[in-house]
Amino acid sequence: MRTDALAQLPVRTAVPALLRALDEHGTAVLCAPPGTGKTTLVPLALAGLLDGAGPVRRVLVAEPRRIAARAAARRMAWLLGETAPEAGGPGRIGFTVRGERRAGPRTVVEVVTTGVLLQRLQRDPELTGVDTVILDECHERHLDADTAAAFLLDVRATLRPELRLIAASATTDAAGWSRLLGSGDGDAPVVEAEGASHPVAVVWAPPPRPVRPPHGMRVDPALLGHVAAVVRRALAERAGDVLCFLPGVGEIARVAGLLGGCGAEVLQVHGRAPAAVQDAVLAGRTRAGGAAGEGPAGDAGGGRRVVLATSVAESSLTVPGVRVVVDSGLAREPRTDHARGLSSLTTVRASQAAARQRAGRAGREAPGTVYRCWSEAEDARAPRWPAPEIAVADLTAFALQAACWGDPDASGLALLDPPPGGAMAAAREVLTAIGAVDERGRATERGGRLARLGVHPRLARALVDGAEEVGGRRAAEIVALLSEEPPREYGDDLAAAWRTARRGQDGYAARWRQEARRLERALASGGRAPGTPATTPAPDNRPEPATAPHTGTRTGTGTAGTHPDRPVSDRHTPGTPAPAPDKRPEPTTAPHTGTGTHRDDVAAGVVAALAFPERVARARGEGSFLMASGTAAETAEGSPLRGAPWLAVAVADRPATAASARVRLAAVTDADTARRAAAALCSGGAEVGWVDGDVVAREVTRLGAIELASRPLAAAEPGRLRAALLAGLRREGLELLRWSADGLRLRQRLAFLHRVLGDPWPEVSDAALVERAGEWLEPELSAARRRADLERIDTVAALGRLLPWATGEAARLEELAPERIEVPSGSRVRLDYGGDQPVLAVKLQEMFGLADTPRVAGVPVLVHLLSPAGRPAAVTADLASFWRGGYRSVRAELRGRYPKHPWPEDPSTAQPTRRTNPRR
Known part of the structure; x- marks a missing residue:
């Protein structure tokens, strides 16, 4: 056991208070600054692995990211003097992430992702054998973490009151979590640990000239150039390695290119980085493989390093050797357009809590410095906390989780923030359409199966239903492509990207193969381990899937998912050396014939359309398409998709100022496939409406907003004709009527009386007359069939119906006006x-x-x-x-100009006349 290293962790002084809080209340909030040992020492102490005096208790630690789960497990094993979980047989420390499990019967402390924890709770709500659950980094407010906390509180209240629960973070809303975790005895205790003794100096380094604020996924290149310049400045002014935070993979690549010749090794840490690179950075080794000191906390040796990272490096782990942090001040958050069925990530200012977390990386091992690429005045205007994911993200997966838990509207769940009603309604519509919930929102048997597959419900539907059409293996491979969006260089043609992934030897291709095999196995077993009944918890040796989905929206930087702090690798297994090409034969269940390439194209279209039926799109011009949702979409110049008659759009985004969505990933398909996949959107029947200035009556077949076929309707229902004419009046105004001079004069007289006397004289403004058109234009309106019939209406007689006949005032019209x-x-x-x-x-x-x-x-x-x-x-x-x-x-x-007319000197007494003076 590394007793010296354990003794140096400041959080040890808070452990007694934490144990007392758990003994008295069963729940607690732990606030401990970065570098204090919150993630690694506390689980060991709660498990009884440090002193050996008390009973050994099983502890489950939930991390928001896969990279953090692996690093935390590795660090705890090192502290105990054991082999890292992935390097040997499962010991007392293990981890489980999607597609990879390193735990066994001897495991006492298991680190899991929050998605894995959710799946485990759904299978085994009692968490049999677990004594304590730690929700680490709860300040990040990821949807999975919030949901897991709500489920665990439900379990404590109904099934296992002895289950102990801790919400831990360095920077969090301690009071809010304390209230949430409280019980009848009051709020949960808040235990605070003293910070590390290593101070972090703050250097404000705003750009010398104003830069454009981030817009959607776009970051001003001038800001990225400034960040690179600050990194070079930090290398010149400070010792140690540099950790630079950027919002996404695209920005990392750009800054890496600007740092050529900086005199340090430049490493990139993000969700798409191979596992070997991630592990080397966290273990203090370079890509060349040189050791960087003893264990994961050792000092970096050799040359200096610059680590460019997304928010995966923000918390829960130490990057050895780092003494300097350069913070761009940007983060990525999800946004969902429920009306159009599109989701995307957007670049925002990082919260003050995130900035503190990032700065703390510089002081984990020694005094450090943080260079903030914004001004101190701007810092005060930044939001205190990141936006809770439940408030801005797609809630389809959350709604299915809640339905499977038995609380379809989530009203009984203890959540810091309630789910928005509109987002929940949109989620229920999707779940109902795919048969995952019934009309009351309760999970169906099919919904339970979809939830167990470990992908977004849309993709789970595509996997299950697509397997029946194209075969299980093909469906699994395509869904794996959709669950972790391919790199930009794979292109925007889904079928072509599929073929590239098959041939590929990069980290993405390796992860894709592993995920495809997992999905194929899960499909065959109905989402459970083979032979496991639905009511029995799956064996612990089964790799457990995360539930966090990719919602089908390209980030524009190579990362994917519904939250910028959870890049692809945190939802999918990090890359490993690519396995040998898969030699298994093509499935015999695929109904399509023709060449393999043709079958690929057909299968890609089928599965993508099943996943996103409202995004099937028909061409309406070169490169322009209309999706079934009603949203216009365009393909990029030079895209092989531009000439397709139909597309199944898998990934699209719509910039804030754009009229059309941009197609990022799609498959060529056909009308029949679109009809089958989006059968719930098919409709047909008579349509009577005001189109291009007249009434149009047709028999129309539609696929959502896409018109498939139409023919004129000979006899339309009078009521629908009347409604169409009223719609025309509302759209084009009263100019549709042919106003006679008498009609205009009567309207002016009525307007005068309404203005002077008010009621009961009617208002006859354009808006008022249009609003009451169904009243004063009857019966002519009911008899009309087209625009020309409106022109024949007698406006004098029609306006006369608005006169106040009931009160008798109508008879005074000539008297009053x-x-x-x-x-x-x-x-x-x-x-x-x-x-x-x-x-x-x-x-x-x-x-x-x-x-x-x-x-x-x-x-x-x-x-x-x-x-x-x-x-x-x-x-x-x-x-x-x-x-x-x-x-x-x-x-x-x-008088001189008109001498024949009378011009008396006293007109007040003169005789009025219409005539001229008589001739003399």
């Missing part, structure tokens, strides 16, 4: 109600002798006094005042 009024000359002159005030346009001589301005509905009219030629001579709303003053100037101007 007369169409014409009689002037002193005896003429009946039409009023214009088109403006804010009624206008009376009349020749000046016809108004002689009238002192009071006419009124309608109590409102004085605006009198436009016209010259004998009918041109405006004066405008007044006060005739008496005009006769006294304004008339003189008008008379002086016009």
Whole structure:
């Protein structure tokens, strides 16, 4: 046992308090800064492996990432003086990740991924033989970890109150977890450990010039150039290895290219890195194989290293030799567009909690320095915690887990954040469509089988149903491609990528073969070990799958999954030396004939369409497609998919400003396959609607939003025709009616009365009339069949139906808003109600002798006094005042021009006339 190393771990001083908290409450929250031994010493102490005095207890440690699970197990074995789990037979320390298990009967402390823990809970809710479960790095708020915590609390409340549960992290919402883990005795105790004695200095290193903020998956190249420059600066100013955090594999590759000739070995650690590279970095060895000190905590030897890493290196492990951290300040989080059925990762500012975790990597072994590529002012504006995955991710797998647990709507689960209603509804729609849940949301027998396969429910459906069409092996190989998206260089043609993976000798191809074999075995056994009944827990020697899915959205950087902190390798076995090419014969169950290449193309289309039926897409132009979901999609220039009549789109994303989604991975397929795979989206029948300016009645067959066939409908239902005409009025407005002059004038009069008197006089604005069109346009509307019929409606008669007949006010229309009024000359002159005030346009001589301005509905009219030629001579709303003053100037101007017309000096007493002066 490495007693010296154990004695140097500061968390040892908190162990007694942690044990007391567990004895008294059964649950606890452990807060311990990075480097204190929280992940490695605490499980050994709880298992009774350090002092040997107490009974040995079995401890299960759940890590959010595969790389962390392997590293933690290796570190604990080293502390006990035992062989690493993967180097020898299973000892007292073991680990289980998807596709790989290093544990046996002697194993006391087992490190698992949270996905493995979820599968184990579903098979054996009591966790038989387990005394304590530690949920490590709970601050990251991954969906699997939150779900596992809820299930474990349910188990403690109903089945095993003696099961002890710890939520552990260096930076977490301790109060929130304390409340969550609390019971009738109150909140769970919070145990805090003293930090390591190694200080970390902070150097603020913002870019010298403003850079564009991240947008979707795009990161400004200027920022990446600045990060590379800061790495070079750190190498010049500080001793030790440098650990640089970047958001994704694409950014890592770009910065690696910029660091050529920096004088240090540049290593890349991410989900797609081969296991040998990951292990070498964590064990303090270079890729050349040189040892870097004794055990995993040894000091790096030889030349300096620059380790470029995603968030896989953020917590739960030590990178030996690192004294400097360079933090880009960026992270990746999932986003889901439930309306379009698309998911993606987006680049965001890293939270303050993540920044503290990253900085802590520099002080694990000695005093260190963190260079932060942003300003101190920006730091204060960063979010405190990362967004909980349950709030932003696709919840289909979570909903199936909850349904299999017996709580379909998750209302009874103890969760820090409840699942959003819209995301849960979208998830239930998917699960119902694939037969995983019934109409009440409860898991069906098929749903239980899909859940046990260890992939996203969509892919599980494609595996089960696809095997019946293309054979189990082919289905398993294609689903393995979809569960861990192929590298970008494999291309966007799924069938071609499949052939490349078969030939490939890279790390991805090795992982793909291993996952394909696992899926084929799981398919054959119904998701259980052979011979294991559904009610019996699977034997511990069976590799257990994680449940975290790949949701079919390309990240754009080579990583995949629903959360940026869980790259591909944390859900799939890291690469190992590629096995020999698979020589097994093609399955005889595939129904398709023709060449192997043709069968590959057909099989890829079938399986992809089964996995994502709403993404089957039909061509509508060169490189342009319409998916069944209604979303437009485009293929890249030069893509072999551009000329295909149909695609089964497996991976697509839609940038925030783009009108169409971008196809990242798809298979060529045909209409028959699309119909079979998306049978739930098929519909047919009469469609009557307003299309391109008129009523169109057709018999249509559709696949979601894709129109497959149509023919004219001879006799449409009157009610649907009426609805289509109303839709046309709403879309194009009242211009569809042919308004007569009388109709327009009546509408203006009604508008005046509504404005002046209000109810019961109706509002006749465009919006109001469209809203009440079904009322005032009847019965003409019900008899109409097309646009031309609307043009024949008598608008005067139609508007008359809106008059307040019930109250009797309709009879006063002529009294309150007369169409014409009689002037002193005896003429009946039409009023214009088109403006804010009624206008009376009349020749000046016809108004002689009238002192009071006419009124309608109590409102004085605006009198436009016209010259004998009918041109405006004066405008007044006060005739008496005009006769006294304004008339003189008008008379002086016009009497010479129109001498035949009377121009008396006193118009207030003059005789009104429509005629000229008699000849003399």
